[in-house]
Amino acid sequence: MIWHYLIRRLFLLSFVFFALTCFAFSLGHLFPGDPLVNFSGISQPDDELLPVLVQQYRLEQGYLQQYLAFLQRILQGDWGLSLASQQPVLHEIIRVFPATLELVSYALFISFVLGVPLGLIAAIKANHWTGRAISSIALLGYSLPIFWWALLMIMLFSIGLGWLPTSGRISVLYEIPVTTGFMLPDILMSGQTYWQAALQDAIRHLWLPAFVLATYPTTVMIRFTRDAMLSVWQQSYIKTARAKGLSRSQVLYRHGLRNAILPVLRQLGLQFSTLVTLAMITELIFSWPGIGLWLLDSINQRNYPAIQGGLLVISSLVILVNILLDILYTLLNPLARKQLHG
Amino acid sequence: MAKFQWLQQKDELGPLSQLWHSFRQQHAAVLGLILFGFFALIAVFGPLITPYDPYLQNPNAVLLPPSWDDAGDVRYLLGTDDLGRDQFSRLVKGASYTFGIAFITALGALLLGFMLGVLAGMSKGFRASAFNHVLDLALTIPSLLLAIIIVAILGPGLVNTIWAIMLALLPQFVHGIRNSILQQLEQDYVIAYRLDGANNWQILRYVILPNTWEQLTVLFSMALSTAILDIAALGFLGLGAQSPAAEWGLMVAEALDLIYLSPWSIALPGLLIFVAVLSVNLVSDGLRTAMRKRQES
Numbered sequence: 025m026i027w028h029y030l031i032r033r034l035f036l037l038s039f040v041f042f043a044l045t046c047f048a049f050s051l052g053h054l055f056p057g058d059p060l061v062n063f064s065g066i067s068q069p070d071d072e073l074l075p076v077l078v079q080q081y082r083l084e085q086g087y088l089q090q091y092l093a094f095l096q097r098i099l100q101g102d103w104g105l106s107l108a109s110q111q112p113v114l115h116e117i118i119r120v121f122p123a124t125l126e127l128v129s130y131a132l133f134i135s136f137v138l139g140v141p142l143g144l145i146a147a148i149k150a151n152h153w154t155g156r157a158i159s160s161i162a163l164l165g166y167s168l169p170i171f172w173w174a175l176l177m178i179m180l181f182s183i184g185l186g187w188l189p190t191s192g193r194i195s196v197l198y199e200i201p202v203t204t205g206f207m208l209p210d211i212l213m214s215g216q217t218y219w220q221a222a223l224q225d226a227i228r229h230l231w232l233p234a235f236v237l238a239t240y241p242t243t244v245m246i247r248f249t250r251d252a253m254l255s256v257w258q259q260s261y262i263k264t265a266r267a268k269g270l271s272r273s274q275v276l277y278r279h280g281l282r283n284a285i286l287p288v289l290r291q292l293g294l295q296f297s298t299l300v301t302l303a304m305i306t307e308l309i310f311s312w313p314g315i316g317l318w319l320l321d322s323i324n325q326r327n328y329p330a331i332q333g334g335l336l337v338i339s340s341l342v343i344l345v346n347i348l349l350d351i352l353y354t355l356l357n358p359l360a361r362k363q364l365h366g
Numbered sequence: 367m368a369k370f371q372w373l374q375q376k377d378e379l380g381p382l383s384q385l386w387h388s389f390r391q392q393h394a395a396v397l398g399l400i401l402f403g404f405f406a407l408i409a410v411f412g413p414l415i416t417p418y419d420p421y422l423q424n425p426n427a428v429l430l431p432p433s434w435d436d437a438g439d440v441r442y443l444l445g446t447d448d449l450g451r452d453q454f455s456r457l458v459k460g461a462s463y464t465f466g467i468a469f470i471t472a473l474g475a476l477l478l479g480f481m482l483g484v485l486a487g488m489s490k491g492f493r494a495s496a497f498n499h500v501l502d503l504a505l506t507i508p509s510l511l512l513a514i515i516i517v518a519i520l521g522p523g524l525v526n527t528i529w530a531i532m533l534a535l536l537p538q539f540v541h542g543i544r545n546s547i548l549q550q551l552e553q554d555y556v557i558a559y560r561l562d563g564a565n566n567w568q569i570l571r572y573v574i575l576p577n578t579w580e581q582l583t584v585l586f587s588m589a590l591s592t593a594i595l596d597i598a599a600l601g602f603l604g605l606g607a608q609s610p611a612a613e614w615g616l617m618v619a620e621a622l623d624l625i626y627l628s629p630w631s632i633a634l635p636g637l638l639i640f641v642a643v644l645s646v647n648l649v650s651d652g653l654r655t656a657m658r659k660r661q662e663s
Contacts, residue, residue, distance in 0.1 A: 054519050167644040169595055171602045172618060172636030179629055297508035305599060323518050331518055339507050
């Protein structure tokens with residue numbers, strides 16, 4: 025039965041990827057300008073190249089043939105050239121993508137570490153002033169426009185107090201060879217003599233963007249944990265556990281948290297796409313060299329092959345995370361598994 | 367066990383009054399409603415209270431701080447920007463841009479989403495399944511990213527932004543409406559009504575609609591806060607409203623270069639976006655709590 029479920033998820037995944045590539049393909053025709061330029065990224069193909077490209081992209085044939093050729097190119101890793109830099113789009117994406125992943129994962133980590141315990145406290149002490157205060161702060165954080173929040177933090181910590189730098193991942197003083205693309209592991213593996221100083225500097229650069237980006241998921245986590253815990257707390261098995269004589273903390277961890285954290289996990293998947301959007305804005309403000317900043321630059325430069333590639337990568341990431349979390353939820357939750365059988 | 371109530375019997379009230387009764391008991395929600403009404407009033411009647419034309423430039427009063435500052439001028443209540451335009455007038459005008467247009471956008475998405483959601487909820491079999499898959503896809507693409515892509519196709523501008531955000535909000539409406547319709551269709555009273563010989567249209571009109579409008583209000587308020595944030599964010603990114611429009615997000619972006627000189631010109635428009643979104647969220651939270659209480663009672 026579980027295989028049945030996994031196969032259905034796999035089917036959904038392939039359908040979604042199919043639709044996504046269709047969308048990305050149609051963008052080449054929808055964007056202003058010549059489809060050939062939009063697909064290949066070669067702004068002025070000369071007379072020798074032109075027939076070759078038309079042949080390769082099957083532009084004289086129907087849309088179906090063109091789409092198949094497009095799919096083939098995507099799978100082969102030929103994503104066209106960036107109109108701005110004339111570098112292969114895929115290489116640029118591979119260069120900038122780890123920075124985004126790094127930022128998003130630190131923000132998610134912060135939101136887990138802060139959000140789940142705070143949500144628990146807010147649920148247990150729902151009528152106490154601590155619970156109310158946590159819920160109100162969560163609502164405030166939920167309503168913050170991230171760009172304004174980021175600018176306020178910059179005004180306070182960078183301009184006012186002068187504690188933290190405003191932009192970039194690391195000071196230009198340090199030269200760190202790129203191996204994984206993730207800054208902190210790269211520094212640890214670099215073997216440079218100044219690695220400790222570089223690490224400190226990188227962490228100083230990381231604080232503000234990670235904190236700003238973590239604000240939204242943390243508040244979401246607090247709200248969901250609180251709501252889930254409140255509804256679990258009313259279940260009869262909690263009363264049974266209390267009646268058995270388990271202490272409050274035993275009930276909380278063994279029966280409460282385990283059941284409450286599962287819906288939170290699922291909601292996290294739905295919120296992931298918002299998180300990625302917010303990461304794009306955060307990157308713009310802190311000049312964090314990730315895919316969001318790269319994509320926004322590409323939009324300003326009307327760099328259509330790059331927009332196409334960026335859309336494909338970001339949406340695939342969101343879809344993968346969604347489906348993985350959904351599968352994880354089903355595997356961990358006996359009730360959801362039971363529904364499959366029913 | 368039912369308690370004896372000396373004065374008013376709560377159960378005798380209609381559903382709407384019951385909802386209002388439990389909504390009124392939440393002070394934060396009422397505060398949110400007042401703020402919401404305030405923004406709505408300003409968005410509609412703003413031009414009547416602005417002391418200056420929001421686009422009138424005064425070269426003799428550039429970058430004035432708010433009037434309570436020592437260097438401020440009492441004629442310009444909240445100071446002026448780098449072109450000598452009155453901040454107060456611009457912020458009031460911004461309410462009709464950011465708040466008003468977000469309202470219209472969310473309303474449009476609600477109407478469209480309602481039609482599609484009803485279609486999706488009432489259809490069965492392959493059509494419903496295919497629809498679900500398309501919906502899943504649309505829900506996974508981040509709304510702002512979708513808006514950015516649409517703007518990239520259509521070109522930047524306020525009207526294109528409205529379309530883009532409307533389309534980006536659509537999936538969550540369709541999803542929510544479809545789910546609440548499916549939930550209603552499972553109820554016993556729907557089956558009873560069907561056994562009485564009601565057709566699909568009658569079930570929709572007389573059973574499902576009256577039972578889902580609360581859900582619709584909550585969906586709308588959630589979409590409204592997203593719409594405000596998205597319009598402001600697109601304005602900030604330079605893809606939405608274009609200069610010299612007094613859109614709040616755009617005003618923050620234009621003041622970026624002046625972050626050292628006049629921090630208030632960043633702080634004020636952002637504060638208004640924040641309070642507007644907060645008021646919508648407060649109302650939305652209050653509505654949800656009131657709905658839950660009403661259903662429990």
